[in-house]
Amino acid sequence: MAEQDVVDLLTAQHQQISTLLEQLRSGREDRQELFTELVRLLAVHESAEEEVVHPIAKRARFGAEEIVDARLDEENHAKRALAELYDLGVDHPDFASKIADLADAVADHAAHEEAEEFVLLRRQYSASQLEHLAGSVRAAEAVAPTRPHPHTGSSAAANLIAGPPLALFDRMRDAVRDWRSHS
Template sequence: MNQPTTAHGGPDPDQDVVALLMAQHGQIRNLFDEVESTSGDARRDAFGRLVRMLAVHETAEEEVVHPFAKRTAEGGESIVAERLEEERKAKETLASLEEMDPDDEKFLPALRALRGDVMEHARAEERYEFAQLRRRAEPSQLAAMAKSLKAAEATAPTHPHPGVESGAKNVALGPFAAIKDRVKDALRKK
Protein backbone atom coordinates (compact mmCIF):
# COMPACT_ATOMS: atom_id res chain seq x y z
CA MET A 1 0.00 0.00 0.00
CA ASN A 2 1.42 3.39 -1.00
CA GLN A 3 1.59 6.22 1.47
CA PRO A 4 0.02 9.60 0.66
CA THR A 5 2.68 12.13 -0.30
CA THR A 6 2.96 15.89 -0.41
CA ALA A 7 3.49 17.98 -3.54
CA HIS A 8 7.22 17.72 -2.77
CA GLY A 9 7.05 13.93 -2.90
CA GLY A 10 7.64 13.27 0.81
CA PRO A 11 5.20 11.51 3.13
CA ASP A 12 2.17 13.61 4.11
CA PRO A 13 2.53 14.67 7.78
CA ASP A 14 -1.25 14.34 8.18
CA GLN A 15 -0.96 10.68 7.17
CA ASP A 16 2.46 9.74 8.57
CA VAL A 17 3.52 10.21 12.18
CA VAL A 18 7.23 10.10 11.30
CA ALA A 19 6.82 12.89 8.74
CA LEU A 20 4.78 14.88 11.28
CA LEU A 21 7.41 14.50 14.01
CA MET A 22 10.26 15.33 11.62
CA ALA A 23 8.41 18.51 10.59
CA GLN A 24 8.00 19.40 14.26
CA HIS A 25 11.72 18.87 14.87
CA GLY A 26 12.31 21.42 12.11
CA GLN A 27 9.87 23.86 13.74
CA ILE A 28 11.67 23.43 17.07
CA ARG A 29 15.04 24.22 15.41
CA ASN A 30 13.49 27.33 13.86
CA LEU A 31 12.07 28.45 17.21
CA PHE A 32 15.49 28.07 18.86
CA ASP A 33 16.91 30.25 16.05
CA GLU A 34 14.21 32.86 16.62
CA VAL A 35 14.75 32.99 20.39
CA GLU A 36 18.51 33.34 19.93
CA SER A 37 18.26 36.06 17.28
CA THR A 38 15.77 38.33 19.06
CA SER A 39 15.60 40.28 22.32
CA GLY A 40 13.06 41.90 24.60
CA ASP A 41 9.39 41.16 23.95
CA ALA A 42 10.15 39.37 20.69
CA ARG A 43 12.43 36.94 22.55
CA ARG A 44 9.85 36.43 25.30
CA ASP A 45 7.19 35.66 22.71
CA ALA A 46 9.42 33.29 20.73
CA PHE A 47 10.55 31.56 23.93
CA GLY A 48 6.93 31.13 25.03
CA ARG A 49 6.13 29.46 21.70
CA LEU A 50 9.23 27.25 22.04
CA VAL A 51 8.24 26.17 25.57
CA ARG A 52 4.73 25.33 24.39
CA MET A 53 5.98 23.44 21.33
CA LEU A 54 8.49 21.38 23.31
CA ALA A 55 6.01 20.58 26.10
CA VAL A 56 3.22 19.55 23.73
CA HIS A 57 5.53 17.67 21.36
CA GLU A 58 7.21 15.61 24.09
CA THR A 59 3.93 14.79 25.84
CA ALA A 60 2.42 13.52 22.60
CA GLU A 61 5.50 11.43 21.83
CA GLU A 62 5.37 9.97 25.33
CA GLU A 63 1.70 9.02 24.89
CA VAL A 64 1.73 7.78 21.30
CA VAL A 65 5.17 7.07 19.83
CA HIS A 66 7.20 5.72 22.73
CA PRO A 67 4.68 2.99 23.69
CA PHE A 68 4.59 1.72 20.08
CA ALA A 69 8.39 1.82 19.80
CA LYS A 70 8.76 0.08 23.15
CA ARG A 71 6.55 -2.79 21.94
CA THR A 72 7.77 -3.13 18.38
CA ALA A 73 11.30 -1.78 17.94
CA GLU A 74 14.32 -4.00 18.30
CA GLY A 75 15.69 -3.01 21.71
CA GLY A 76 12.58 -0.88 22.22
CA GLU A 77 12.66 -0.92 26.03
CA SER A 78 16.21 0.44 26.09
CA ILE A 79 15.67 2.94 23.28
CA VAL A 80 12.59 4.41 24.95
CA ALA A 81 14.21 4.47 28.42
CA GLU A 82 17.10 6.52 27.03
CA ARG A 83 14.73 8.96 25.26
CA LEU A 84 12.63 9.37 28.43
CA GLU A 85 15.72 10.19 30.49
CA GLU A 86 16.75 12.80 27.89
CA GLU A 87 13.24 14.25 27.99
CA ARG A 88 13.24 14.45 31.79
CA LYS A 89 16.54 16.35 31.78
CA ALA A 90 15.34 18.70 29.04
CA LYS A 91 12.11 19.40 30.95
CA GLU A 92 14.12 20.27 34.06
CA THR A 93 16.30 22.68 32.10
CA LEU A 94 13.33 24.18 30.30
CA ALA A 95 11.48 24.68 33.59
CA SER A 96 14.51 26.51 35.04
CA LEU A 97 14.76 28.68 31.91
CA GLU A 98 11.09 29.62 32.33
CA GLU A 99 11.99 31.09 35.71
CA MET A 100 14.61 33.36 34.12
CA ASP A 101 14.19 36.67 32.35
CA PRO A 102 15.01 36.02 28.69
CA ASP A 103 17.17 39.16 28.68
CA ASP A 104 19.26 37.91 31.63
CA GLU A 105 22.90 37.39 30.60
CA LYS A 106 22.71 33.77 31.78
CA PHE A 107 19.66 32.99 29.64
CA LEU A 108 21.25 32.56 26.19
CA PRO A 109 24.10 30.29 27.35
CA ALA A 110 21.58 28.08 29.17
CA LEU A 111 19.28 28.13 26.14
CA ARG A 112 22.14 27.13 23.84
CA ALA A 113 23.00 24.21 26.13
CA LEU A 114 19.35 23.14 26.07
CA ARG A 115 19.32 23.46 22.30
CA GLY A 116 22.30 21.12 22.04
CA ASP A 117 20.60 18.58 24.28
CA VAL A 118 17.27 18.83 22.45
CA MET A 119 18.86 18.51 19.02
CA GLU A 120 20.91 15.51 20.17
CA HIS A 121 17.69 13.98 21.54
CA ALA A 122 15.89 14.63 18.24
CA ARG A 123 18.70 12.97 16.26
CA ALA A 124 18.53 9.93 18.58
CA GLU A 125 14.76 9.71 18.11
CA GLU A 126 15.12 9.98 14.35
CA ARG A 127 17.88 7.37 14.21
CA TYR A 128 16.75 4.82 16.78
CA GLU A 129 12.99 5.27 17.04
CA PHE A 130 11.62 6.85 13.87
CA ALA A 131 13.68 4.67 11.52
CA GLN A 132 12.25 1.55 13.15
CA LEU A 133 8.73 3.01 13.11
CA ARG A 134 9.08 3.54 9.40
CA ARG A 135 10.22 -0.08 8.89
CA ARG A 136 7.85 -1.81 11.31
CA ALA A 137 4.58 0.10 11.00
CA GLU A 138 2.10 -0.19 8.17
CA PRO A 139 1.01 3.05 6.47
CA SER A 140 -2.37 2.73 8.17
CA GLN A 141 -0.63 2.54 11.57
CA LEU A 142 1.51 5.59 10.76
CA ALA A 143 -1.64 7.49 9.77
CA ALA A 144 -3.50 6.41 12.92
CA MET A 145 -0.52 7.44 15.05
CA ALA A 146 -0.40 10.86 13.33
CA LYS A 147 -4.07 11.34 14.19
CA SER A 148 -3.51 10.17 17.78
CA LEU A 149 -0.47 12.44 18.12
CA LYS A 150 -2.53 15.47 17.08
CA ALA A 151 -5.27 14.53 19.55
CA ALA A 152 -2.70 14.17 22.34
CA GLU A 153 -1.20 17.55 21.47
CA ALA A 154 -4.61 19.23 21.64
CA THR A 155 -4.94 18.34 25.33
CA ALA A 156 -1.27 18.28 26.38
CA PRO A 157 0.25 20.50 29.05
CA THR A 158 1.82 23.64 27.61
CA HIS A 159 4.71 23.83 30.08
CA PRO A 160 7.31 21.26 31.12
CA HIS A 161 6.50 18.89 33.96
CA PRO A 162 9.69 17.02 34.86
CA GLY A 163 9.02 13.56 36.22
CA VAL A 164 6.00 12.98 33.99
CA GLU A 165 7.68 11.13 31.12
CA SER A 166 5.49 8.14 30.42
CA GLY A 167 2.25 7.62 28.60
CA ALA A 168 0.60 6.32 31.77
CA LYS A 169 1.72 9.30 33.86
CA ASN A 170 0.67 11.71 31.12
CA VAL A 171 -2.79 10.12 30.95
CA ALA A 172 -3.15 10.23 34.75
CA LEU A 173 -1.63 13.65 35.45
CA GLY A 174 -1.65 15.35 32.06
CA PRO A 175 -5.24 16.64 32.05
CA PHE A 176 -4.75 18.40 35.40
CA ALA A 177 -1.39 19.83 34.33
CA ALA A 178 -2.88 20.91 31.00
CA ILE A 179 -5.75 22.76 32.65
CA LYS A 180 -3.37 24.48 35.07
CA ASP A 181 -1.00 25.41 32.23
CA ARG A 182 -3.74 26.72 29.97
CA VAL A 183 -5.20 28.86 32.76
CA LYS A 184 -1.69 30.20 33.48
CA ASP A 185 -1.25 30.95 29.75
CA ALA A 186 -4.58 32.79 29.60
CA LEU A 187 -3.71 34.89 32.64
CA ARG A 188 -0.31 35.80 31.16
CA LYS A 189 -2.00 37.07 28.00
CA LYS A 190 -4.14 39.54 29.99
Template sequence: MGHGGDVIDELVTDHREVEDIFGRIAALPFADKDRKVYADQVTMELVRHSVAEEAYLYPAVREHVPGGDAMADKELEDHAKAEQIMKDLEDCDADDPEFDRLIGMLMNEIRSHVADEEENLFPRLRAACPAEALDELGNKVRMAKKVAPTRPHPSAPDKPPANKLLAPGAGLVDRLRDALTGRGKPD
Protein backbone atom coordinates in the same frame (compact mmCIF):
# COMPACT_ATOMS: atom_id res chain seq x y z
CA MET B 1 1.18 21.93 15.91
CA GLY B 2 -1.11 19.46 14.23
CA HIS B 3 -0.10 18.95 10.64
CA GLY B 4 -1.33 15.62 9.34
CA GLY B 5 0.40 12.51 8.14
CA ASP B 6 1.70 9.56 10.04
CA VAL B 7 3.36 9.88 13.44
CA ILE B 8 6.84 10.29 12.00
CA ASP B 9 5.79 13.02 9.55
CA GLU B 10 3.95 14.82 12.36
CA LEU B 11 6.90 14.74 14.73
CA VAL B 12 9.46 15.72 12.08
CA THR B 13 7.31 18.76 11.24
CA ASP B 14 7.32 19.64 14.95
CA HIS B 15 11.11 19.34 14.96
CA ARG B 16 11.39 21.81 12.07
CA GLU B 17 9.08 24.28 13.80
CA VAL B 18 11.14 24.14 16.99
CA GLU B 19 14.35 24.69 15.01
CA ASP B 20 12.73 27.71 13.36
CA ILE B 21 11.95 29.22 16.77
CA PHE B 22 15.51 28.50 17.93
CA GLY B 23 16.73 30.44 14.89
CA ARG B 24 14.52 33.39 15.82
CA ILE B 25 15.96 33.42 19.34
CA ALA B 26 19.54 33.23 18.08
CA ALA B 27 18.97 36.07 15.60
CA LEU B 28 17.96 38.54 18.31
CA PRO B 29 20.42 40.56 20.38
CA PHE B 30 21.07 39.85 24.06
CA ALA B 31 18.30 41.19 26.33
CA ASP B 32 15.75 41.65 23.51
CA LYS B 33 12.40 40.96 25.17
CA ASP B 34 11.20 38.89 22.20
CA ARG B 35 13.82 36.27 23.09
CA LYS B 36 11.73 35.46 26.18
CA VAL B 37 8.53 35.36 24.09
CA TYR B 38 10.17 32.89 21.71
CA ALA B 39 11.62 30.88 24.61
CA ASP B 40 8.11 30.56 26.04
CA GLN B 41 6.77 29.56 22.60
CA VAL B 42 9.44 26.90 22.13
CA THR B 43 8.80 25.57 25.64
CA MET B 44 5.08 25.32 24.93
CA GLU B 45 5.72 23.45 21.69
CA LEU B 46 8.34 21.15 23.19
CA VAL B 47 6.22 20.21 26.20
CA ARG B 48 3.22 19.33 24.02
CA HIS B 49 5.47 17.38 21.66
CA SER B 50 7.15 15.50 24.51
CA VAL B 51 3.89 14.59 26.21
CA ALA B 52 2.55 13.18 22.94
CA GLU B 53 5.74 11.19 22.31
CA GLU B 54 5.67 9.79 25.83
CA ALA B 55 2.01 8.78 25.55
CA TYR B 56 2.12 7.18 22.09
CA LEU B 57 5.47 7.10 20.29
CA TYR B 58 7.60 5.44 22.93
CA PRO B 59 5.05 2.74 23.80
CA ALA B 60 4.90 1.92 20.05
CA VAL B 61 8.71 1.77 19.93
CA ARG B 62 8.69 -0.63 22.88
CA GLU B 63 6.07 -2.79 21.17
CA HIS B 64 7.35 -2.87 17.58
CA VAL B 65 11.09 -2.16 17.50
CA PRO B 66 13.66 -4.78 18.51
CA GLY B 67 15.57 -3.26 21.43
CA GLY B 68 12.79 -0.68 21.74
CA ASP B 69 12.76 -0.64 25.53
CA ALA B 70 16.32 0.69 25.70
CA MET B 71 15.64 3.22 22.92
CA ALA B 72 12.49 4.52 24.62
CA ASP B 73 14.24 4.73 28.00
CA LYS B 74 17.04 6.81 26.47
CA GLU B 75 14.54 9.17 24.84
CA LEU B 76 12.72 9.58 28.17
CA GLU B 77 16.03 10.49 29.82
CA ASP B 78 16.57 13.13 27.11
CA HIS B 79 13.09 14.51 27.80
CA ALA B 80 13.78 14.71 31.53
CA LYS B 81 16.97 16.73 30.93
CA ALA B 82 15.25 19.11 28.53
CA GLU B 83 12.25 19.52 30.82
CA GLN B 84 14.44 20.53 33.74
CA ILE B 85 16.25 23.08 31.56
CA MET B 86 12.89 24.49 30.43
CA LYS B 87 11.72 24.68 34.05
CA ASP B 88 14.86 26.64 34.98
CA LEU B 89 14.41 28.87 31.93
CA GLU B 90 10.87 29.82 33.02
CA ASP B 91 12.32 31.98 35.80
CA CYS B 92 14.76 33.89 33.57
CA ASP B 93 14.16 37.12 31.73
CA ALA B 94 15.86 37.76 28.40
CA ASP B 95 18.36 40.16 30.01
CA ASP B 96 19.47 37.59 32.60
CA PRO B 97 22.90 36.12 31.70
CA GLU B 98 21.52 32.74 32.86
CA PHE B 99 18.96 32.95 30.04
CA ASP B 100 21.70 32.66 27.40
CA ARG B 101 23.33 29.72 29.15
CA LEU B 102 20.05 27.86 29.57
CA ILE B 103 18.72 28.53 26.07
CA GLY B 104 22.05 27.31 24.67
CA MET B 105 21.81 24.15 26.77
CA LEU B 106 18.22 23.60 25.62
CA MET B 107 19.14 24.06 21.96
CA ASN B 108 22.00 21.56 22.26
CA GLU B 109 19.87 19.02 24.13
CA ILE B 110 16.97 19.26 21.69
CA ARG B 111 19.15 19.19 18.58
CA SER B 112 20.91 16.06 19.84
CA HIS B 113 17.57 14.44 20.70
CA VAL B 114 16.09 15.31 17.29
CA ALA B 115 19.13 13.91 15.46
CA ASP B 116 18.89 10.67 17.44
CA GLU B 117 15.18 10.27 16.74
CA GLU B 118 15.42 11.12 13.05
CA GLU B 119 18.56 9.08 12.33
CA ASN B 120 17.86 6.04 14.54
CA LEU B 121 14.45 5.73 16.14
CA PHE B 122 12.19 6.88 13.29
CA PRO B 123 13.76 4.70 10.56
CA ARG B 124 13.62 1.66 12.84
CA LEU B 125 9.99 2.33 13.77
CA ARG B 126 9.00 2.87 10.12
CA ALA B 127 10.64 -0.46 9.19
CA ALA B 128 9.00 -2.38 12.04
CA CYS B 129 5.51 -0.88 12.28
CA PRO B 130 2.67 -1.23 9.75
CA ALA B 131 1.78 1.96 7.86
CA GLU B 132 -1.81 1.88 9.21
CA ALA B 133 -0.49 1.82 12.77
CA LEU B 134 1.81 4.77 12.03
CA ASP B 135 -1.17 6.71 10.63
CA GLU B 136 -3.26 5.90 13.70
CA LEU B 137 -0.39 7.00 15.95
CA GLY B 138 -0.19 10.28 14.02
CA ASN B 139 -3.86 10.93 14.81
CA LYS B 140 -3.34 10.06 18.47
CA VAL B 141 -0.30 12.34 18.73
CA ARG B 142 -2.24 15.25 17.18
CA MET B 143 -5.08 14.75 19.66
CA ALA B 144 -2.67 14.46 22.61
CA LYS B 145 -0.95 17.73 21.67
CA LYS B 146 -4.29 19.55 21.76
CA VAL B 147 -4.83 18.75 25.46
CA ALA B 148 -1.22 18.44 26.64
CA PRO B 149 0.36 20.76 29.18
CA THR B 150 2.25 23.80 27.89
CA ARG B 151 4.60 24.20 30.85
CA PRO B 152 7.30 21.85 32.07
CA HIS B 153 6.31 19.52 34.90
CA PRO B 154 9.54 17.62 35.64
CA SER B 155 8.02 15.48 38.39
CA ALA B 156 4.97 14.40 36.35
CA PRO B 157 4.76 10.76 35.21
CA ASP B 158 6.22 10.08 31.76
CA LYS B 159 4.84 6.59 31.09
CA PRO B 160 1.32 5.27 30.46
CA PRO B 161 -1.16 5.02 31.97
CA ALA B 162 -0.45 7.76 34.55
CA ASN B 163 0.80 10.29 32.00
CA LYS B 164 -2.32 9.85 29.85
CA LEU B 165 -4.57 10.38 32.86
CA LEU B 166 -2.84 13.45 34.30
CA ALA B 167 -1.73 15.35 31.18
CA PRO B 168 -5.17 16.68 30.12
CA GLY B 169 -5.83 18.21 33.55
CA ALA B 170 -2.41 19.81 33.72
CA GLY B 171 -2.86 20.97 30.14
CA LEU B 172 -6.12 22.72 30.95
CA VAL B 173 -4.57 24.54 33.92
CA ASP B 174 -1.50 25.50 31.86
CA ARG B 175 -3.57 26.86 28.97
CA LEU B 176 -5.69 28.92 31.39
CA ARG B 177 -2.54 30.35 32.99
CA ASP B 178 -1.11 31.11 29.54
CA ALA B 179 -4.30 32.88 28.47
CA LEU B 180 -4.44 34.96 31.65
CA THR B 181 -0.77 35.99 31.54
CA GLY B 182 -0.35 36.29 27.76
CA ARG B 183 2.60 33.86 27.94
CA GLY B 184 4.18 33.15 24.56
CA LYS B 185 2.58 36.16 22.90
CA PRO B 186 4.33 39.41 21.97
CA ASP B 187 3.28 42.53 23.89
Protein backbone atom coordinates in the same frame (compact mmCIF):
# COMPACT_ATOMS: atom_id res chain seq x y z
CA MET C 1 -2.67 12.07 -1.48
CA ALA C 2 -1.68 10.20 1.68
CA GLU C 3 -2.27 11.67 5.12
CA GLN C 4 0.73 12.88 7.11
CA ASP C 5 2.13 10.05 9.18
CA VAL C 6 3.46 10.28 12.73
CA VAL C 7 7.12 10.34 11.67
CA ASP C 8 6.54 13.21 9.24
CA LEU C 9 4.47 15.09 11.83
CA LEU C 10 7.10 14.77 14.56
CA THR C 11 9.97 15.53 12.19
CA ALA C 12 8.20 18.73 11.10
CA GLN C 13 7.78 19.66 14.76
CA HIS C 14 11.49 19.01 15.35
CA GLN C 15 12.19 21.53 12.57
CA GLN C 16 9.83 24.09 14.16
CA ILE C 17 11.55 23.63 17.51
CA SER C 18 14.98 23.98 15.90
CA THR C 19 13.91 27.19 14.16
CA LEU C 20 12.56 28.68 17.39
CA LEU C 21 15.76 27.78 19.25
CA GLU C 22 17.90 29.34 16.53
CA GLN C 23 15.82 32.51 16.63
CA LEU C 24 16.18 32.65 20.42
CA ARG C 25 19.93 32.19 20.17
CA SER C 26 20.15 35.08 17.72
CA GLY C 27 19.00 37.52 20.43
CA ARG C 28 15.95 38.83 18.60
CA GLU C 29 13.84 41.56 20.19
CA ASP C 30 10.72 39.37 20.41
CA ARG C 31 12.48 36.68 22.43
CA GLN C 32 9.76 36.52 25.12
CA GLU C 33 7.16 35.71 22.47
CA LEU C 34 9.50 33.18 20.83
CA PHE C 35 10.31 31.57 24.17
CA THR C 36 6.62 31.30 25.08
CA GLU C 37 5.97 29.52 21.78
CA LEU C 38 8.99 27.24 22.29
CA VAL C 39 7.85 26.25 25.78
CA ARG C 40 4.36 25.44 24.52
CA LEU C 41 5.57 23.48 21.50
CA LEU C 42 8.16 21.46 23.43
CA ALA C 43 5.76 20.70 26.27
CA VAL C 44 2.94 19.40 24.05
CA HIS C 45 5.36 17.61 21.69
CA GLU C 46 7.16 15.72 24.44
CA SER C 47 3.96 14.92 26.29
CA ALA C 48 2.40 13.40 23.15
CA GLU C 49 5.56 11.43 22.41
CA GLU C 50 5.61 10.04 25.94
CA GLU C 51 1.92 9.18 25.85
CA VAL C 52 1.60 7.79 22.32
CA VAL C 53 4.83 7.33 20.38
CA HIS C 54 7.31 5.88 22.87
CA PRO C 55 5.00 3.08 24.10
CA ILE C 56 4.34 2.04 20.50
CA ALA C 57 8.02 2.24 19.58
CA LYS C 58 8.98 0.06 22.56
CA ARG C 59 6.91 -2.74 20.99
CA ALA C 60 8.69 -2.47 17.64
CA ARG C 61 11.43 -5.08 18.15
CA PHE C 62 14.01 -6.42 20.54
CA GLY C 63 16.28 -3.62 21.73
CA ALA C 64 13.70 -0.91 21.14
CA GLU C 65 13.16 -0.46 24.86
CA GLU C 66 16.77 0.68 25.34
CA ILE C 67 16.44 3.18 22.49
CA VAL C 68 13.20 4.61 23.88
CA ASP C 69 14.48 4.70 27.45
CA ALA C 70 17.47 6.76 26.32
CA ARG C 71 15.13 9.23 24.57
CA LEU C 72 12.95 9.45 27.70
CA ASP C 73 16.02 10.25 29.78
CA GLU C 74 16.97 13.03 27.34
CA GLU C 75 13.42 14.38 27.47
CA ASN C 76 13.49 14.46 31.26
CA HIS C 77 16.72 16.47 31.20
CA ALA C 78 15.19 18.85 28.64
CA LYS C 79 12.05 19.30 30.77
CA ARG C 80 14.16 20.28 33.77
CA ALA C 81 16.29 22.66 31.68
CA LEU C 82 13.20 24.22 30.10
CA ALA C 83 11.53 24.63 33.51
CA GLU C 84 14.70 26.31 34.80
CA LEU C 85 14.77 28.65 31.80
CA TYR C 86 11.09 29.42 32.30
CA ASP C 87 11.78 30.36 35.93
CA LEU C 88 14.83 32.47 34.98
CA GLY C 89 13.09 34.46 32.26
CA VAL C 90 14.48 35.71 28.98
CA ASP C 91 16.10 38.77 30.54
CA HIS C 92 18.25 36.83 33.01
CA PRO C 93 22.01 37.08 32.34
CA ASP C 94 22.33 33.27 32.15
CA PHE C 95 19.47 32.84 29.67
CA ALA C 96 21.64 33.03 26.53
CA SER C 97 24.10 30.35 27.65
CA LYS C 98 21.36 28.08 29.01
CA ILE C 99 19.23 28.36 25.86
CA ALA C 100 22.33 27.48 23.82
CA ASP C 101 22.87 24.38 25.98
CA LEU C 102 19.22 23.41 25.59
CA ALA C 103 19.39 23.93 21.83
CA ASP C 104 22.38 21.59 21.56
CA ALA C 105 20.70 18.93 23.73
CA VAL C 106 17.42 19.16 21.80
CA ALA C 107 19.25 18.89 18.46
CA ASP C 108 21.07 15.75 19.66
CA HIS C 109 17.82 14.30 20.98
CA ALA C 110 15.95 14.93 17.73
CA ALA C 111 18.80 13.44 15.68
CA HIS C 112 18.78 10.26 17.80
CA GLU C 113 15.01 10.03 17.68
CA GLU C 114 14.90 10.43 13.90
CA ALA C 115 17.80 8.02 13.25
CA GLU C 116 16.79 5.32 15.72
CA GLU C 117 13.23 5.45 17.04
CA PHE C 118 11.55 6.76 13.90
CA VAL C 119 13.38 4.17 11.80
CA LEU C 120 11.96 1.46 14.10
CA LEU C 121 8.47 2.84 13.62
CA ARG C 122 8.78 2.90 9.82
CA ARG C 123 10.12 -0.67 9.75
CA GLN C 124 7.55 -2.14 12.10
CA TYR C 125 4.29 -0.37 11.23
CA SER C 126 2.34 0.09 8.02
CA ALA C 127 1.69 3.46 6.40
CA SER C 128 -1.94 3.42 7.58
CA GLN C 129 -0.87 2.57 11.14
CA LEU C 130 1.62 5.46 11.11
CA GLU C 131 -1.08 7.80 9.77
CA HIS C 132 -3.43 6.67 12.54
CA LEU C 133 -0.67 7.34 15.09
CA ALA C 134 -0.37 10.90 13.77
CA GLY C 135 -4.04 11.39 14.64
CA SER C 136 -3.41 9.99 18.12
CA VAL C 137 -0.48 12.38 18.59
CA ARG C 138 -2.60 15.35 17.50
CA ALA C 139 -5.32 14.32 19.97
CA ALA C 140 -2.77 13.96 22.78
CA GLU C 141 -1.29 17.36 21.95
CA ALA C 142 -4.73 18.98 22.08
CA VAL C 143 -5.05 18.09 25.77
CA ALA C 144 -1.36 18.22 26.78
CA PRO C 145 0.12 20.64 29.31
CA THR C 146 1.66 23.75 27.76
CA ARG C 147 4.47 23.99 30.31
CA PRO C 148 7.14 21.52 31.35
CA HIS C 149 6.27 19.58 34.49
CA PRO C 150 9.45 17.60 35.16
CA HIS C 151 8.26 16.15 38.45
CA THR C 152 5.23 14.36 37.00
CA GLY C 153 7.24 11.63 35.30
CA SER C 154 7.52 10.60 31.68
CA SER C 155 5.47 7.44 31.40
CA ALA C 156 2.31 7.17 29.35
CA ALA C 157 0.38 6.51 32.57
CA ALA C 158 1.80 9.61 34.27
CA ASN C 159 0.85 11.72 31.26
CA LEU C 160 -2.66 10.27 31.12
CA ILE C 161 -3.26 10.84 34.84
CA ALA C 162 -1.50 14.17 35.45
CA GLY C 163 -1.65 15.63 31.94
CA PRO C 164 -5.29 16.76 31.68
CA PRO C 165 -5.46 18.65 35.01
CA LEU C 166 -2.06 20.24 34.36
CA ALA C 167 -3.14 21.12 30.81
CA LEU C 168 -6.27 22.82 32.11
CA PHE C 169 -4.25 24.81 34.62
CA ASP C 170 -1.61 25.71 32.02
CA ARG C 171 -4.20 26.80 29.47
CA MET C 172 -5.95 28.97 32.07
CA ARG C 173 -2.59 30.62 32.86
CA ASP C 174 -1.97 31.08 29.13
CA ALA C 175 -5.38 32.75 28.71
CA VAL C 176 -4.71 35.14 31.60
CA ARG C 177 -1.23 35.92 30.26
CA ASP C 178 -2.65 36.59 26.78
CA TRP C 179 -5.44 38.74 28.21
CA ARG C 180 -2.92 40.78 30.23
CA SER C 181 -0.64 41.30 27.26
CA HIS C 182 -3.54 42.55 25.11
CA SER C 183 -5.07 44.78 27.81
